[in-house]
Amino acid sequence: MSERVPLQANKVHAGDCLELLKSVTSESVHLVLSDIPYGISVDDWDVLHSNTNSALLGSSPAQKKAGAVFKSRGKPINGWSEADRKIPKEYYEWCAKWAEDWFRVLKPGGSAVVFAGRRFSHRAICALEDAGFSLKDVLAWIRPNAAHRAQRLSVVYDKRGDQENAEAWSGWRVGNLRPLFEPVLWFTKPYPIGTTIADNALNHGVGGYNEEAFLKYEPSPDNILRSGFVKNESGLHPTQKPVRLMQELIELTTQPGQLVLDPFCGSGSTLVAARNTGRKFMGMEMSEEYARIAEQRLVGEMFSQEQFIEQRQKDTKEDESQLRIVLTTE
Numbered sequence: 001m002s003e004r005v006p007l008q009a010n011k012v013h014a015g016d017c018l019e020l021l022k023s024v025t026s027e028s029v030h031l032v033l034s035d036i037p038y039g040i041s042v043d044d045w046d047v048l049h050s051n052t053n054s055a056l057l058g059s060s061p062a063q064k065k066a067g068a069v070f071k072s073r074g075k076p077i078n079g080w081s082e083a084d085r086k087i088p089k090e091y092y093e094w095c096a097k098w099a100e101d102w103f104r105v106l107k108p109g110g111s112a113v114v115f116a117g118r119r120f121s122h123r124a125i126c127a128l129e130d131a132g133f134s135l136k137d138v139l140a141w142i143r144p145n146a147a148h149r150a151q152r153l154s155v156v157y158d159k160r161g162d163q164e165n166a167e168a169w170s171g172w173r174v175g176n177l178r179p180l181f182e183p184v185l186w187f188t189k190p191y192p193i194g195t196t197i198a199d200n201a202l203n204h205g206v207g208g209y210n211e212e213a214f215l216k217y218e219p220s221p222d223n224i225l226r227s228g229f230v231k232n233e234s235g236l237h238p239t240q241k242p243v244r245l246m247q248e249l250i251e252l253t254t255q256p257g258q259l260v261l262d263p264f265c266g267s268g269s270t271l272v273a274a275r276n277t278g279r280k281f282m283g284m285e286m287s288e289e290y291a292r293i294a295e296q297r298l299v300g301e302m303f304s305q306e307q308f309i310e311q312r313q314k315d316t317k318e319d320e321s322q323l324r325i326v327l328t329t330e
Protein backbone atom coordinates (compact mmCIF):
# COMPACT_ATOMS: atom_id res chain seq x y z
CA MET A 1 0.00 0.00 0.00
CA SER A 2 1.45 3.40 -0.95
CA GLU A 3 2.12 5.96 1.83
CA ARG A 4 -0.07 9.05 1.74
CA VAL A 5 1.82 12.32 1.25
CA PRO A 6 0.92 14.65 4.16
CA LEU A 7 -1.14 17.67 3.07
CA GLN A 8 0.65 21.01 3.01
CA ALA A 9 -0.25 23.88 5.33
CA ASN A 10 -1.11 27.40 4.12
CA LYS A 11 -3.10 26.02 1.19
CA VAL A 12 -6.68 25.46 0.09
CA HIS A 13 -7.09 21.82 -0.94
CA ALA A 14 -9.95 21.37 -3.43
CA GLY A 15 -11.77 18.08 -2.91
CA ASP A 16 -13.83 15.96 -0.53
CA CYS A 17 -12.58 16.44 3.04
CA LEU A 18 -13.63 12.90 3.95
CA GLU A 19 -10.83 11.74 1.65
CA LEU A 20 -8.39 14.66 2.19
CA LEU A 21 -8.46 14.31 5.99
CA LYS A 22 -6.82 10.89 5.67
CA SER A 23 -3.66 12.68 4.50
CA VAL A 24 -3.40 15.00 7.51
CA THR A 25 -0.73 13.97 10.02
CA SER A 26 -2.08 12.72 13.37
CA GLU A 27 -1.90 15.24 16.25
CA SER A 28 -0.59 17.99 13.95
CA VAL A 29 -3.50 20.46 14.23
CA HIS A 30 -3.95 22.96 17.12
CA LEU A 31 -7.51 24.04 16.27
CA VAL A 32 -10.27 22.78 13.97
CA LEU A 33 -12.52 25.75 13.25
CA SER A 34 -15.33 25.06 10.83
CA ASP A 35 -18.74 26.17 9.67
CA ILE A 36 -19.96 22.73 8.63
CA PRO A 37 -22.89 22.08 6.24
CA TYR A 38 -26.11 22.36 8.30
CA GLY A 39 -28.13 19.68 6.48
CA ILE A 40 -31.09 22.07 6.13
CA SER A 41 -30.78 22.41 2.33
CA VAL A 42 -29.50 25.96 2.46
CA ASP A 43 -27.97 25.26 -0.98
CA ASP A 44 -27.17 22.29 -3.24
CA TRP A 45 -24.02 21.43 -1.24
CA ASP A 46 -26.08 21.38 1.96
CA VAL A 47 -28.42 18.54 0.83
CA LEU A 48 -26.95 15.52 2.59
CA HIS A 49 -29.86 13.11 2.68
CA SER A 50 -31.02 10.76 -0.03
CA ASN A 51 -34.69 11.67 0.40
CA THR A 52 -36.41 11.72 -2.98
CA ASN A 53 -39.37 13.73 -1.71
CA SER A 54 -40.41 16.10 -4.50
CA ALA A 55 -40.45 19.24 -2.37
CA LEU A 56 -36.80 20.12 -2.92
CA LEU A 57 -37.16 19.66 -6.64
CA GLY A 58 -39.88 22.27 -6.58
CA SER A 59 -42.63 20.37 -8.37
CA SER A 60 -45.72 22.04 -6.90
CA PRO A 61 -47.02 25.06 -8.90
CA ALA A 62 -45.95 27.47 -6.13
CA GLN A 63 -42.49 25.83 -5.90
CA LYS A 64 -42.03 25.93 -9.68
CA LYS A 65 -42.90 29.61 -9.68
CA ALA A 66 -40.38 30.31 -6.91
CA GLY A 67 -37.70 28.40 -8.91
CA ALA A 68 -34.11 28.90 -7.72
CA VAL A 69 -35.22 30.94 -4.71
CA PHE A 70 -37.21 27.98 -3.40
CA LYS A 71 -34.29 25.62 -3.96
CA SER A 72 -31.78 27.84 -2.21
CA ARG A 73 -34.09 28.50 0.75
CA GLY A 74 -35.04 24.86 1.10
CA LYS A 75 -38.36 23.67 2.41
CA PRO A 76 -40.35 25.48 5.06
CA ILE A 77 -40.13 23.61 8.37
CA ASN A 78 -43.88 23.20 8.55
CA GLY A 79 -43.91 21.77 5.02
CA TRP A 80 -41.77 18.76 5.84
CA SER A 81 -43.24 15.36 5.15
CA GLU A 82 -42.82 12.18 7.21
CA ALA A 83 -39.97 11.11 4.89
CA ASP A 84 -37.96 14.07 6.15
CA ARG A 85 -37.94 12.74 9.70
CA LYS A 86 -34.90 10.70 8.68
CA ILE A 87 -32.82 13.81 8.10
CA PRO A 88 -31.55 14.38 11.69
CA LYS A 89 -30.33 10.78 11.98
CA GLU A 90 -28.75 10.93 8.54
CA TYR A 91 -27.07 14.18 9.57
CA TYR A 92 -25.59 12.43 12.64
CA GLU A 93 -24.34 9.58 10.44
CA TRP A 94 -22.77 12.04 8.02
CA CYS A 95 -21.01 13.93 10.87
CA ALA A 96 -19.72 10.59 12.22
CA LYS A 97 -17.95 10.01 8.88
CA TRP A 98 -15.43 12.80 9.50
CA ALA A 99 -15.52 13.22 13.31
CA GLU A 100 -12.98 10.45 14.01
CA ASP A 101 -10.45 12.00 11.64
CA TRP A 102 -10.93 15.41 13.29
CA PHE A 103 -10.15 13.72 16.61
CA ARG A 104 -7.09 11.94 15.21
CA VAL A 105 -5.49 15.03 13.63
CA LEU A 106 -6.05 17.35 16.62
CA LYS A 107 -3.44 17.71 19.37
CA PRO A 108 -4.49 16.55 22.86
CA GLY A 109 -6.15 19.45 24.69
CA GLY A 110 -6.84 21.18 21.36
CA SER A 111 -10.20 22.74 20.49
CA ALA A 112 -12.71 22.06 17.74
CA VAL A 113 -15.03 25.04 17.30
CA VAL A 114 -18.02 24.33 15.10
CA PHE A 115 -20.89 26.30 13.56
CA ALA A 116 -23.66 23.78 12.93
CA GLY A 117 -26.89 25.79 12.82
CA ARG A 118 -29.64 25.72 15.46
CA ARG A 119 -31.79 22.81 14.35
CA PHE A 120 -29.33 19.92 13.95
CA SER A 121 -26.35 20.96 16.06
CA HIS A 122 -27.39 18.45 18.76
CA ARG A 123 -26.71 15.71 16.21
CA ALA A 124 -23.24 17.15 15.46
CA ILE A 125 -22.60 17.24 19.24
CA CYS A 126 -23.49 13.53 19.58
CA ALA A 127 -21.30 12.55 16.60
CA LEU A 128 -18.30 14.48 17.92
CA GLU A 129 -18.80 13.14 21.46
CA ASP A 130 -19.00 9.60 20.09
CA ALA A 131 -15.70 10.21 18.29
CA GLY A 132 -14.04 11.11 21.64
CA PHE A 133 -14.50 14.88 22.01
CA SER A 134 -15.82 16.63 25.14
CA LEU A 135 -18.32 19.43 24.67
CA LYS A 136 -16.84 22.36 26.60
CA ASP A 137 -19.46 25.06 25.98
CA VAL A 138 -21.99 26.41 23.51
CA LEU A 139 -21.33 30.06 22.67
CA ALA A 140 -23.90 32.32 21.02
CA TRP A 141 -22.98 34.39 18.00
CA ILE A 142 -25.38 37.30 17.67
CA ARG A 143 -26.05 37.95 13.99
CA PRO A 144 -26.72 41.61 13.40
CA ASN A 145 -28.59 41.19 10.08
CA ALA A 146 -30.65 38.01 10.47
CA ALA A 147 -33.42 37.87 7.87
CA HIS A 148 -36.89 37.13 9.24
CA ARG A 149 -39.34 35.12 7.13
CA ALA A 150 -42.48 34.21 8.99
CA GLN A 151 -45.69 34.39 7.00
CA ARG A 152 -48.58 36.35 8.58
CA LEU A 153 -51.67 34.14 8.75
CA SER A 154 -53.97 37.13 8.35
CA VAL A 155 -52.34 37.90 4.96
CA VAL A 156 -53.00 34.33 3.74
CA TYR A 157 -56.69 34.53 4.72
CA ASP A 158 -56.96 38.05 3.33
CA LYS A 159 -55.69 36.82 -0.07
CA ARG A 160 -58.33 34.08 0.05
CA GLY A 161 -60.97 36.75 0.61
CA ASP A 162 -61.69 35.30 4.07
CA GLN A 163 -61.99 38.56 6.03
CA GLU A 164 -63.46 36.92 9.12
CA ASN A 165 -60.41 34.70 9.67
CA ALA A 166 -58.00 37.46 8.58
CA GLU A 167 -59.28 39.46 11.57
CA ALA A 168 -59.50 36.48 13.93
CA TRP A 169 -55.85 35.51 13.22
CA SER A 170 -54.45 39.04 13.24
CA GLY A 171 -51.01 39.02 14.93
CA TRP A 172 -50.33 35.32 14.22
CA ARG A 173 -47.50 34.04 12.04
CA VAL A 174 -46.26 30.63 10.88
CA GLY A 175 -42.55 29.86 11.08
CA ASN A 176 -39.96 30.97 13.62
CA LEU A 177 -39.09 34.00 15.68
CA ARG A 178 -36.29 36.13 14.21
CA PRO A 179 -33.15 33.90 14.28
CA LEU A 180 -30.79 36.33 15.98
CA PHE A 181 -28.28 33.88 17.45
CA GLU A 182 -26.29 31.02 16.06
CA PRO A 183 -24.81 28.38 18.37
CA VAL A 184 -21.03 27.95 18.28
CA LEU A 185 -20.08 24.52 19.64
CA TRP A 186 -16.78 24.44 21.52
CA PHE A 187 -15.26 20.96 21.92
CA THR A 188 -11.91 19.83 23.29
CA LYS A 189 -9.90 16.69 22.74
CA PRO A 190 -9.32 15.28 26.24
CA TYR A 191 -5.70 15.36 27.42
CA PRO A 192 -4.06 12.07 28.48
CA ILE A 193 -4.75 10.51 31.91
CA GLY A 194 -1.79 11.04 34.24
CA THR A 195 -1.12 14.62 33.16
CA THR A 196 -2.79 17.94 33.95
CA ILE A 197 -4.15 20.63 31.65
CA ALA A 198 -1.20 22.82 32.71
CA ASP A 199 1.23 20.03 31.67
CA ASN A 200 -0.71 19.65 28.45
CA ALA A 201 -0.30 23.35 27.59
CA LEU A 202 3.48 22.90 27.92
CA ASN A 203 3.55 19.57 26.04
CA HIS A 204 1.21 20.43 23.16
CA GLY A 205 0.83 24.24 23.23
CA VAL A 206 -2.97 24.11 23.72
CA GLY A 207 -5.52 23.62 26.50
CA GLY A 208 -6.21 27.04 27.99
CA TYR A 209 -7.98 30.06 26.49
CA ASN A 210 -6.54 33.54 25.98
CA GLU A 211 -8.87 35.97 27.75
CA GLU A 212 -6.61 38.94 27.08
CA ALA A 213 -6.70 38.36 23.31
CA PHE A 214 -10.49 37.79 23.40
CA LEU A 215 -11.02 41.17 25.04
CA LYS A 216 -9.55 42.87 21.96
CA TYR A 217 -12.80 41.80 20.23
CA GLU A 218 -15.46 41.70 22.95
CA PRO A 219 -16.45 44.07 25.79
CA SER A 220 -16.43 41.29 28.43
CA PRO A 221 -15.15 37.69 28.75
CA ASP A 222 -18.58 36.03 28.42
CA ASN A 223 -19.93 33.47 25.96
CA ILE A 224 -21.70 35.96 23.66
CA LEU A 225 -19.90 36.77 20.39
CA ARG A 226 -20.84 40.01 18.70
CA SER A 227 -18.44 40.37 15.74
CA GLY A 228 -20.03 41.20 12.37
CA PHE A 229 -18.99 41.90 8.79
CA VAL A 230 -17.06 44.98 7.75
CA LYS A 231 -18.24 46.99 4.71
CA ASN A 232 -18.21 45.01 1.40
CA GLU A 233 -17.04 41.81 3.14
CA SER A 234 -20.11 39.59 2.76
CA GLY A 235 -21.73 38.10 -0.36
CA LEU A 236 -19.02 35.58 -1.30
CA HIS A 237 -20.82 32.52 0.13
CA PRO A 238 -24.44 31.85 1.26
CA THR A 239 -23.26 31.06 4.81
CA GLN A 240 -20.16 33.27 4.90
CA LYS A 241 -18.84 34.08 8.38
CA PRO A 242 -17.20 37.39 9.34
CA VAL A 243 -13.39 37.24 9.37
CA ARG A 244 -13.40 39.20 12.65
CA LEU A 245 -15.54 36.50 14.29
CA MET A 246 -13.16 33.75 13.15
CA GLN A 247 -10.16 35.82 14.30
CA GLU A 248 -11.51 36.11 17.84
CA LEU A 249 -12.10 32.35 18.05
CA ILE A 250 -8.60 31.65 16.70
CA GLU A 251 -6.98 34.08 19.13
CA LEU A 252 -9.07 32.64 21.98
CA THR A 253 -7.72 29.11 21.50
CA THR A 254 -4.32 29.22 19.73
CA GLN A 255 -0.97 30.97 19.64
CA PRO A 256 0.79 32.54 16.64
CA GLY A 257 2.50 29.95 14.44
CA GLN A 258 0.03 27.16 15.36
CA LEU A 259 -2.04 25.30 12.75
CA VAL A 260 -5.77 25.95 12.14
CA LEU A 261 -7.73 23.46 10.01
CA ASP A 262 -11.06 24.17 8.28
CA PRO A 263 -12.27 21.05 6.39
CA PHE A 264 -15.38 22.87 5.05
CA CYS A 265 -13.78 26.21 4.31
CA GLY A 266 -16.24 27.66 1.73
CA SER A 267 -14.97 31.08 0.67
CA GLY A 268 -12.09 30.81 3.16
CA SER A 269 -13.13 33.14 6.03
CA THR A 270 -11.38 30.90 8.63
CA LEU A 271 -8.22 30.79 6.53
CA VAL A 272 -8.08 34.56 6.02
CA ALA A 273 -8.58 34.99 9.79
CA ALA A 274 -5.78 32.50 10.54
CA ARG A 275 -3.45 34.26 8.15
CA ASN A 276 -4.37 37.70 9.57
CA THR A 277 -3.50 36.50 13.09
CA GLY A 278 -0.17 34.87 12.16
CA ARG A 279 -1.37 31.25 12.36
CA LYS A 280 -0.77 28.53 9.76
CA PHE A 281 -3.91 27.28 8.04
CA MET A 282 -5.18 24.34 6.02
CA GLY A 283 -8.43 24.57 4.07
CA MET A 284 -10.50 21.92 2.31
CA GLU A 285 -13.42 22.67 -0.02
CA MET A 286 -15.42 20.42 -2.31
CA SER A 287 -16.67 23.15 -4.65
CA GLU A 288 -13.98 24.29 -7.08
CA GLU A 289 -15.71 27.67 -7.33
CA TYR A 290 -15.48 28.37 -3.58
CA ALA A 291 -11.97 26.90 -3.36
CA ARG A 292 -10.92 29.42 -6.02
CA ILE A 293 -12.61 32.28 -4.15
CA ALA A 294 -10.81 31.22 -0.94
CA GLU A 295 -7.46 31.13 -2.75
CA GLN A 296 -8.05 34.55 -4.24
CA ARG A 297 -9.08 36.03 -0.88
CA LEU A 298 -5.85 34.76 0.61
CA VAL A 299 -3.85 36.68 -1.96
CA GLY A 300 -5.15 40.05 -0.70
CA GLU A 301 -5.48 41.58 2.76
CA MET A 302 -9.30 41.44 2.70
CA PHE A 303 -11.32 40.31 -0.30
CA SER A 304 -14.68 41.82 -1.26
CA GLN A 305 -17.38 40.72 -3.70
CA GLU A 306 -16.64 43.75 -5.93
CA GLN A 307 -12.94 42.86 -6.12
CA PHE A 308 -13.80 39.25 -6.91
CA ILE A 309 -16.10 40.20 -9.79
CA GLU A 310 -13.55 42.65 -11.19
CA GLN A 311 -10.76 40.09 -11.07
CA ARG A 312 -12.83 37.25 -12.55
CA GLN A 313 -14.01 39.46 -15.40
CA LYS A 314 -10.39 40.23 -16.25
CA ASP A 315 -9.43 36.53 -16.10
CA THR A 316 -12.44 34.95 -17.81
CA LYS A 317 -14.52 37.74 -19.47
CA GLU A 318 -17.57 36.27 -17.67
CA ASP A 319 -20.72 38.38 -17.58
CA GLU A 320 -21.04 40.46 -14.38
CA SER A 321 -24.71 39.50 -13.91
CA GLN A 322 -23.80 35.78 -14.03
CA LEU A 323 -21.05 36.27 -11.45
CA ARG A 324 -23.53 38.07 -9.22
CA ILE A 325 -25.90 35.09 -9.47
CA VAL A 326 -23.05 32.80 -8.36
CA LEU A 327 -22.39 35.00 -5.36
CA THR A 328 -25.87 36.09 -4.36
CA THR A 329 -26.68 35.27 -0.75
CA GLU A 330 -30.44 34.76 -1.07
Ligand SMILES: C[S@@+](CC[C@H](N)C(=O)[O-])C[C@H]1O[C@@H](n2cnc3c(N)ncnc32)[C@H](O)[C@@H]1O
Residues within 6 Å of the ligand: 015, 016, 017, 018, 035, 036, 037, 038, 045, 236, 237, 239, 240, 241, 263, 264, 265, 266, 267, 268, 269, 270, 284, 285, 286, 287, 290
Ligand atom coordinates in the same frame (compact mmCIF):
# COMPACT_ATOMS: atom_id res chain seq x y z
C1 LIG B 1 -21.29 26.23 5.66
S1 LIG B 1 -20.28 26.36 4.27
C2 LIG B 1 -18.84 27.24 4.84
C3 LIG B 1 -18.85 28.72 4.50
C4 LIG B 1 -17.68 29.49 5.13
N1 LIG B 1 -17.90 29.64 6.54
C5 LIG B 1 -17.44 30.85 4.52
O1 LIG B 1 -17.28 31.82 5.28
O2 LIG B 1 -17.41 30.97 3.29
C6 LIG B 1 -19.73 24.72 4.10
C7 LIG B 1 -18.90 24.43 2.86
O3 LIG B 1 -18.55 23.03 2.90
C8 LIG B 1 -18.41 22.57 1.57
N2 LIG B 1 -18.51 21.10 1.61
C9 LIG B 1 -19.61 20.33 1.75
N3 LIG B 1 -19.29 19.01 1.81
C10 LIG B 1 -17.93 18.97 1.69
C11 LIG B 1 -16.98 17.90 1.70
N4 LIG B 1 -17.37 16.63 1.82
N5 LIG B 1 -15.67 18.21 1.59
C12 LIG B 1 -15.26 19.50 1.47
N6 LIG B 1 -16.11 20.55 1.45
C13 LIG B 1 -17.43 20.29 1.57
C14 LIG B 1 -19.54 23.26 0.82
O4 LIG B 1 -19.26 23.34 -0.57
C15 LIG B 1 -19.58 24.64 1.52
O5 LIG B 1 -18.86 25.59 0.76
